[in-house]
Amino acid sequence: MYWLLIFIVIICFHVSTSTLTSNSSAGRVKYLPGFQGPLPFYLETGYVGVGENEDVQLFYYFIQSESDPDNDPVMLWLSGGPGCSSISGLLFEIGPIEFGDEHYNGSLPTLVSRPNSWTKMASIIFLDLPVGTGFSYARTARASYSTDNQLCDHAYEFMRKWFESHPEFVSNPFYLGGDSYAGLPVTMITSLISDGNEVGNKPYINLKGYVLGNPLTFPEEDNYAIRFANGMGLISDELYKSLFHTCHGEYRLEYINTSNIECCQNLELYQKCIYGIQRANVLEPYCGDHEQFLFLPTQKLPKEQQYLSTSECRVIDTYELVYYWIPEAMLALHIRKVCIFLVYRIISLLTHATTTQGTVTEWKRCNHNLNYTITVYDVKPYHQKLSMKGYRSLIYSGDHDMIIPHQSTLAWVKDLNYSVIDQWRSWKHNGQIAGYTESYSNMMTFATVKGGGHTAPEYKPEECLVMFKRWISYQPL
Known part of the structure; x- marks a missing residue:
């Protein structure tokens, strides 16, 4: 087995010298470990270089809408933290695949289709941001440090470059989305894109609004x-x-x-x-x-x-499955650092260590040890600014979340002081109350998800899909 370790190190050297010369790369993924057969949707993964000398390399998962990708909205999705990989949104919240519900037995976790994926009616880019999150990395020590403002600049630069390399989507309606801590940067990024459009930055991004779940705001x-x-x-x-x-x-x-x-x-x-x-x-x-x-x-x-x-x-029965799955999936996902993980994988096999030993060192679902400085604590002024410009917004909260209670979210929504156009009422799914909602003259809709937590789609996926589908289609909840 030791000869295999030496062989992989040699291969790694050749792979690293070839892949790291490119600052932008993307490739389609047709198969994933643990999923039976070819993927029934279009998945693309890749890196986009941003920042000074493109020393920040941002990793993304792009999934085309399963309905009408030529015309359906495109949405950029950020997970919270800061430092939680966007794989959280993909596998645990709104993406088209999830882990099977059978008890984990030590083998490769099973992936199955999620019937309540938001990609049923929108193309979604799941982005690992800020730098150091998920598979996004810095090529220099200086580039590994970031702030809220730099995060937003990186996201805006990412989207402009992504649309340049995917011009077929530039005219589609564009939204931003995220949950938890992402409530801060998503609002700021939306404002950046709006300002960039107004001063004539190219490509013009067809910005329509934003979606926030259980969002940190003030x-x-x-x-x-x-x-x-x-x-x-x-x-x-x-x-x-x-x-x-x-x-x-x-x-x-x-x-x-x-x-x-x-x-x-x-x-x-x-x-x-x-x-x-x-x-x-x-x-x-x-x-x-x-x-x-x-x-x-x-x-x-x-x-x-x-x-x-x-x-x-x-946490144990669901979240930790990803640590068993990631080492097996990185080749398929086109991860540049795959050789490092393979070396750890072989070492763990040689030493009979657990399969997560190396992966925890190199990849975390939520990295709370980022070189990151929080610089913005209140984004209510950004919501006010975007409201004045007429952008749509959906703000939703799982009503059993104690981390960011729905009362606090409703408080700042009310504090924007826009008149109510659809008074507080229940919204239903299959004849049952799924939550409560209120809409305002600034094109903002607030909704609770009955029984939802932090974050709501993890607990009430079917109800959240119905909520999103109605809103994105300009229908009342």
Whole structure:
């Protein structure tokens, strides 16, 4: 087996010297490990170089609409974090494939078609962003550092170059989408594209609007977790009232005066009440803070309280499957660093180590150790600006998400102060209430997804598909 390791190292040298000379590359993927037969949709993966000297190499998955790709909308999708690979959106939320639901037995995970994919009516580009996320990488140490603003610049440059290499899609309606932390950059990127169109940047991008799920938007968002907890019966009315009066409506730890003993005591009682609650979806078994999309200050628990064992954990039973699948899929996905992973794979086989040993070192679904600086904390002004320009927007929230509660999202939507044109009402699917919605004169639609968590399509895929299909087709929910 050692001779095989040496052979792959030699092959890697030749592959790296040939592939890394190209700053842009793309190729169709017809087969994926774990999926039986050829893919029933068009999948393309590739890299696009952006930034100074194109030292940032962004990796993407592009899936053509399964209906009418010549005319259907094109959407750029970003996952949250920052640092969560767009494979999260592809495999766990809105893409056309997902892992099978059988119990994992140590072999290659099985992939199956997802009947509720948003690619049924839109072409979607799933982009690994910022640099250091997923398979996107930097060619220099300097390029490995980024900020919110650089992320947005990179995304805009990516889209212009992508449309230049895919001119057949440049006239299609274009939307941006994302969830969780992506609520910040998606709004800013939409504004960048709009400004670029106005000054005559080429190619002209046929921008129509944006879609945001459970989006981070403004600093006061986590204050609403207290209100959510009370509304869900997780804390008593008495504690809620006491918290409000003693903390004066501010529950973020960094803004609380430690001399306010009553507030601190009430917050301690609050933390005890919510201990054991899975904040991504309060209805699900508690799995600790492992692989959460977003960590908010008031929601952190002591280390010794971060994990509880459970036999029904979405994190363990679903998310971790991707770590077993990725090493087998990288050749098919045209990953440039595939040789590094192959070496780790062989070493793990030689040493009888687990298959995730090397992959965790090189690839993480959510990389929370990025060289990344948060520079923007409030994008409400961007929403206001885009509203004034008449862009459409769909803002939706799983109503059982405690990470970014739907009350906080509705609060900033209301704060934009546009008149209501379709008052608060239920929206239905198959004769059942699927959530509640309200629409405004700025062409913004807010919707809750009943029973959804963080993020909603993971928990209610069929309902979210119906919601998206109606909205993208200009129909009322």
